[in-house]
Amino acid sequence: AFDLTQVVRDRLTLVLERIKGVPLSRWLVANPDPKANELRRYAEDLLGALHHLEEVGCTHKDIKPDNLMVGAEGMHLIDFSLAESDPDMTLVGTALYRDPTMQQWDHAADRYAAALCLYELFAGRHPFGGEPPAPGDQPDIDEEDFETPGLADFFRRALDGNPARRHQSAAAMRAALLESMGRGKKSKALET
Numbered sequence: 001a002f003d004l005t006q007v008v009r010d011r012l013t014l015v016l017e018r019i020k021g022v023p024l025s026r027w028l029v030a031n032p033d034p035k036a037n038e039l040r041r042y043a044e045d046l047l048g049a050l051h052h053l054e055e056v057g058c059t060h061k062d063i064k065p066d067n068l069m070v071g072a073e074g075m076h077l078i079d080f081s082l083a084e085s086d087p088d089m090t091l092v093g094t095a096l097y098r099d100p101t102m103q104q105w106d107h108a109a110d111r112y113a114a115a116l117c118l119y120e121l122f123a124g125r126h127p128f129g130g131e132p133p134a135p136g137d138q139p140d141i142d143e144e145d146f147e148t149p150g151l152a153d154f155f156r157r158a159l160d161g162n163p164a165r166r167h168q169s170a171a172a173m174r175a176a177l178l179e180s181m182g183r184g185k186k187s188k189a190l191e192t
Contacts, residue, residue, distance in 0.1 A: 019078060021071025024117065028065065032124060036147060036181075043118050043177055045075035050114055050170035054107045058083055061105045062093040063113035065120060095132040101163050108163055111173060115158035115166075118177075122151060127159060136161045150180030 005013045022030075024042075031038075046068065053060060060067075061082035069076045082092050087104040099112035119127045119139070123146065127139035139159040143152040154176055160166050167173035 019069045019071070019076045020073065021069040021076070023066045024068040024070050024075070024121065025065035027070040028120060028124065034121075039122055040178075040181060042070060042075040042121060044174065046077065046114055046118065047170050047174040047177065049077040050107070050110060051174065053110065054170050059087065059105050059107060060110050060113075061085060062097075063110055063117060064094045064097040065117055068117060096126065096130070098132065099163070100133045100135045100137065101161070107170070108166065108168075111167060111170060112159070112163075114170075115155065115173070119155050119159065122146060122155075127155065133159075148181055150182070154180035 007013050021027075058080075060077065060080060062079060063077065067077065067079045069078055085092050085105075087106065090098075090102055090104060092105075093113075097113040097116050099109040102109040102112075116127065116133075119125075123142075125145075127141060128137060129140060133139075138161050139155065141152050141155050141159075143149055146152055157165060157176065158167060158173060167176055
């Protein structure tokens, strides 16, 4: 943040650094066959942002491809306009990226939304056929969509219809992703 102003009457405006790049939704159209190192970098950037949010106790509440900027400097999570909204307001955010099992907005709901975005990044399509997931729905995961078979298993867990079977932290999600890509060793401390 650079400055706080009141350019608009009765409204406080926050002046932020401009992020160079394009929304992930546009990047996916322009890059239908991304390189494995790009996918890994962007996934690690997103999961790193989630880890930071978990550490500081902030939930984003609207993680979706339009709020992920991709450029030469990596992937950046933008638009925190809903972060201060009441966690019990479960209908805020974008339905296509909303955890259908959540009772309130929490880090688990943000991880689910991030997993949906990562699936689109890696597979090039939404895992629920472009429809909002419903409670109990299992994603349509095709192992042919991924270069390594472990990625399909990663996404089955990250998007499981039962939240208790999903990754329990962004750090665990990152460790599982790297392992599924054949990069990194499984750490029992990060499995939860």
